[in-house]
Amino acid sequence: MQIRHRRSAARVRAAAATLTTALSLTALGAVPAAAGTPTAKPVTCTAATTKVTVQKVQRPLNHLLLTATNTGSKPCYAYNAPFLRFDEDQSSTTVLRDSVPQAVVTLEPGQSAYAAIGTESPEGTHGYRAHRLGVLFSNRAMDGSVGGWARPKLPAGGVYVDSSAFVTYWQTNPADALMW
Structure with missing residues (x-):
């Protein structure tokens, strides 16, 4: 037994x-x-399904951290890099091609993606103080955008931006975004 x-x-x-x-x-x-x-099929992240914020960081100097948090009920893909426009009447910000992650960033509801924004450098010219930022999400092919503009608030007093400004591809954590 x-x-x-x-x-x-x-x-x-x-x-x-x-x-x-x-x-x-x-x-x-x-x-x-x-x-x-039932499993929710992922969609492309847009301003309508995310909350986009921007904050100044201590290091590296002259950088901002852009955060997109999925506020929708389905997972979303943060394709490529965001398209940025400071003060709307200026040209688009350069995308830093070397920052491509190994995979597309997929955000479950409540999760965030991060991109670094370099605002100025000693090599930059034509600087100005920007007071507004417009953010568009990229489509999969990076040949256009999806959805409308997200308009996160810049730090009080605006941000100095020059011709050397850039944005990284979306990353899964802030440290990977800010290493550029």
Whole structure:
């Protein structure tokens, strides 16, 4: 009787471990959800489905951190880099091509993507104090934008911007964005 009890207990432990592993893999997205379980198909992030903010950072100097937080109910893709325009009548900000991440940034509801904005450098010319910022999200091909403008508030007093200004691609964490 004692041998049978040990075998049963071992089987229960093995079944519990298998179930725990399967549930963990499903939660991580490594195993498809069970048939009949609804999964939200990702959409492209836009100003309508995200909250976009900008803040001045201590380091590196002359940088801002742009944050887009998914406020929608579905996952969204933050493709490529945001398109920026300071004070609306100025030309678009250069995208720093070297900052391409290894994969498209996917935001679950509540998650954020980050891009760094370099505002000026000693090599820059034609500087001015910007008081407004417009942000558009890129489409997958990066040959156009999707949705309308997000208009995050710049720090009080505006930001000095010159011809060397740039923006990075969207990143999954602030440190990766600010390394540029």
